[in-house]
Amino acid sequence: MATEKKFTGGDLLFNVLEQHGVEHVFGYPGGAIMPIYDALYESNVEHFLCRHEQGAAFSAVGYARASGKVGVCFATSGPGATNLITGLADALADSIPVVAITGQVATAAMGSDAFQEIDIFGLSLACTKHSFQVTNIDDLAKVLHQAFAIALEGRQGPVLVDIPKDIQLAQVNGCLEHLAKLKNKVKLPPANVGSAIALLSQAKQPILYVGGGVGMANAIDELRSFAQITALPSVSTLKGLGAIDPKDSNYLGMLGMHGTKAANLAVQECDLLIAVGARFDDRVTGKLNEFAPHAKVIHFDIDTAEINKRRAVDAAILGDLKVNLPALAVPLSIAPWQAKCQQMANDYAWDYNHPGETIFAPAVLKEISEQMPKNTCVTTDVGQHQMWAAQHMRFDDPSNFLTSGGMGTMGFGIPAAIGAQVSRPRDCIIAVSGDGSFMMNVQELSTIKRFQLPVKIVLIDNAKLGMVRQWQDLFFNGRLSETDLADNPDFIMLANAFDIKAKTVTEKSQVSAAIAAMFDHQGPYLLRVKINAQDNVWPLVPPNTANDKMMENS
Amino acid sequence: MNNYQLTIKADDKQVVLERILQVTRYRGFLINGISAKVNTGTNIGTIELMVSSERSIGLLVDQINKLIDIKEVRVDNSVSQQCIA
Numbered sequence: 001m002a003t004e005k006k007f008t009g010g011d012l013l014f015n016v017l018e019q020h021g022v023e024h025v026f027g028y029p030g031g032a033i034m035p036i037y038d039a040l041y042e043s044n045v046e047h048f049l050c051r052h053e054q055g056a057a058f059s060a061v062g063y064a065r066a067s068g069k070v071g072v073c074f075a076t077s078g079p080g081a082t083n084l085i086t087g088l089a090d091a092l093a094d095s096i097p098v099v100a101i102t103g104q105v106a107t108a109a110m111g112s113d114a115f116q117e118i119d120i121f122g123l124s125l126a127c128t129k130h131s132f133q134v135t136n137i138d139d140l141a142k143v144l145h146q147a148f149a150i151a152l153e154g155r156q157g158p159v160l161v162d163i164p165k166d167i168q169l170a171q172v173n174g175c176l177e178h179l180a181k182l183k184n185k186v187k188l189p190p191a192n193v194g195s196a197i198a199l200l201s202q203a204k205q206p207i208l209y210v211g212g213g214v215g216m217a218n219a220i221d222e223l224r225s226f227a228q229i230t231a232l233p234s235v236s237t238l239k240g241l242g243a244i245d246p247k248d249s250n251y252l253g254m255l256g257m258h259g260t261k262a263a264n265l266a267v268q269e270c271d272l273l274i275a276v277g278a279r280f281d282d283r284v285t286g287k288l289n290e291f292a293p294h295a296k297v298i299h300f301d302i303d304t305a306e307i308n309k310r311r312a313v314d315a316a317i318l319g320d321l322k323v324n325l326p327a328l329a330v331p332l333s334i335a336p337w338q339a340k341c342q343q344m345a346n347d348y349a350w351d352y353n354h355p356g357e358t359i360f361a362p363a364v365l366k367e368i369s370e371q372m373p374k375n376t377c378v379t380t381d382v383g384q385h386q387m388w389a390a391q392h393m394r395f396d397d398p399s400n401f402l403t404s405g406g407m408g409t410m411g412f413g414i415p416a417a418i419g420a421q422v423s424r425p426r427d428c429i430i431a432v433s434g435d436g437s438f439m440m441n442v443q444e445l446s447t448i449k450r451f452q453l454p455v456k457i458v459l460i461d462n463a464k465l466g467m468v469r470q471w472q473d474l475f476f477n478g479r480l481s482e483t484d485l486a487d488n489p490d491f492i493m494l495a496n497a498f499d500i501k502a503k504t505v506t507e508k509s510q511v512s513a514a515i516a517a518m519f520d521h522q523g524p525y526l527l528r529v530k531i532n533a534q535d536n537v538w539p540l541v542p543p544n545t546a547n548d549k550m551m552e553n554s
Numbered sequence: 555m556n557n558y559q560l561t562i563k564a565d566d567k568q569v570v571l572e573r574i575l576q577v578t579r580y581r582g583f584l585i586n587g588i589s590a591k592v593n594t595g596t597n598i599g600t601i602e603l604m605v606s607s608e609r610s611i612g613l614l615v616d617q618i619n620k621l622i623d624i625k626e627v628r629v630d631n632s633v634s635q636q637c638i639a
Contacts, residue, residue, distance in 0.1 A: 305616035
């Protein structure tokens with residue numbers, strides 16, 4: 001217990017944030033959260049004013065993903081709170097620990113359709129792991145402690161705390177409570193190690209299928225040790241990229257809709273699939289009942305609800321990956337299978353030969369990946385550029401590749417890069433974006449300017465909503481509908497308006513020097529890379545199709 | 555279509571009933587009946603939920619169990635039955 005002292009609810013909020021080690025928050029003030037912004041004056045927490053609440057939410061997500069800490073964002077009631085929702089949904093889909101604080105109209109006005117009143121507590125049910133509305137000042141500290149505990153416990157996720165204005169102003173005879181310890185609610189059955197080891201030892205063609213849960217569990221070392229001891233051929237989901245060392249000779253790359261041919265063929269042929277922190281997402285499996293059709297399944301996860309959700313498993317290993325992975329790390333005799341997988345990796349390696357002088361985005365992203373400093377963190381938006389980044393850039397840790405996986409949210413990349421840069425001020429942060437996505441949270445360039453954040457933006461510009469255009473060409477008989485962005489603004493002038501240095505490249509011969517100039521520049525930088533509007537992302541597994549029936553560039 | 559009856563014990567906390575109903579609908583189960591009461595001595599609520607779906611009830615049980623305020627979810631096999639459509 002701390003010393004007895006009078007606090008307001010706003011003061012108490014910052015005291016609790018500081019107890020949880022929060023140094024940075026992202027937000028936007030407004031009427032119903034003014035007492036909290038007033039209390040900010042006396043706090044040691046640094047606030048980053050974003051230019052839209054959605055930007056604040058994504059910055060909190062990027063902060064959390066880049067640092068492993070809880071991301072915190074603030075918004076006022078009504079539209080401020082509703083603007084957070086996409087960010088919270090994104091955090092829920094990708095299991096990111098975020099605590100969102102919303103102001104609410106005073107308790108006496110609640111339920112009266114007051115100015116800027118919305119039932120954000122009700123709206124939060126479908127897009128948070130949990131949410132609270134504080135209607136008694138005596139509950140505030142406990143609720144805030146619970147919010148942090150819930151955000152981090154088990155499968156991580158976003159928690160919203162809605163605080164009416166009178167609670168923010170209320171006086172509390174402050175005794176700072178101790179941090180809440182959340183009891184582990186779900187009792188997990190003992191790990192089924194024996195049957196899993198039996199499956200492993202019988203398998204002739206096993207594959208390690210790595211998901212985002214590995215990074216969330218901070219189990220990179222354990223996974224790599226497991227991969228090294230077993231020498232399993234491995235594949236990764238979008239969110240799992242970086243968990244396996246990309247230089248591992250048994251690594252086949254990303255699987256799924258835009259996965260490598262080697263990864264998808266190997267999974268389709270395997271007789272045992274060892275899923276680690278992965279959830280058999282539809283973008284991974286393609287046609288579910290034809291996914292890995294010959295395979296038995298061992299599934300490692302922290303979330304009981306993921307077991308048997310989309311694919312029946314033969315052995316479930318529930319719990320902490322850091323504990324459970326070493327228990328199954330046994331050497332395997334699968335040399336012919338390893339050789340076959342490595343042969344496929346060689347046979348189907350990426351081809352960067354691209355005739356003509358127009359710029360080939362995969363080659364640009366590969367070159368950026370080769371030039372970027374160690375510990376660079378790359379964020380993306382959503383679309384073709386996102387898949388090219390996933391395919392052609394190399395990451396040595398999942399916290400170095402931040403992309404909106406589950407929700408697939410355009411507008412994620414720039415604010416997530418802001419959050420990442422705040423959490424890792426000494427590391428290089430690159431936002432790879434497309435011209436469609438870039439415009440979705442373009443106002444956050446002002447946040448970059450305001451805080452002089454040296455974020456590098458690589459804007460892959462085809463003046464299209466490229467991925468939708470690609471699908472319209474391939475699956476809607478070329479009937480292009482609302483995907484032309486030829487009226488984009490002048491991105492160089494736009495960047496310059498925010499004091500961001502910018503350059504356009506239009507030919508291959510300009511690319512290397514332009515990338516080097518971007519990295520040499522000390523401040524924020526925008527490199528616009530003009531590409532052919534007809535370029536597609538290959539390979540592509542069409543919807544409701546087995547992963548071995550992928551379409552390729554021909 | 556399968557019919558199931560669930561008995562759920564939950565802490566008597568804000569919107570716990572709304573949370574259960576939201577998860578039930580979202581996960582593809584139709585709510586056919588509900589009763590709820592709270593033991594004021596223990597502040598534990600008991601919710602009986604009659605649902606139907608073509609999906610396995612285990613999927614719903616696991617999702618409801620993830621809600622923070624839930625203490626127990628039980629499927630009453632004596633009441634649950636398979637309907638021949």
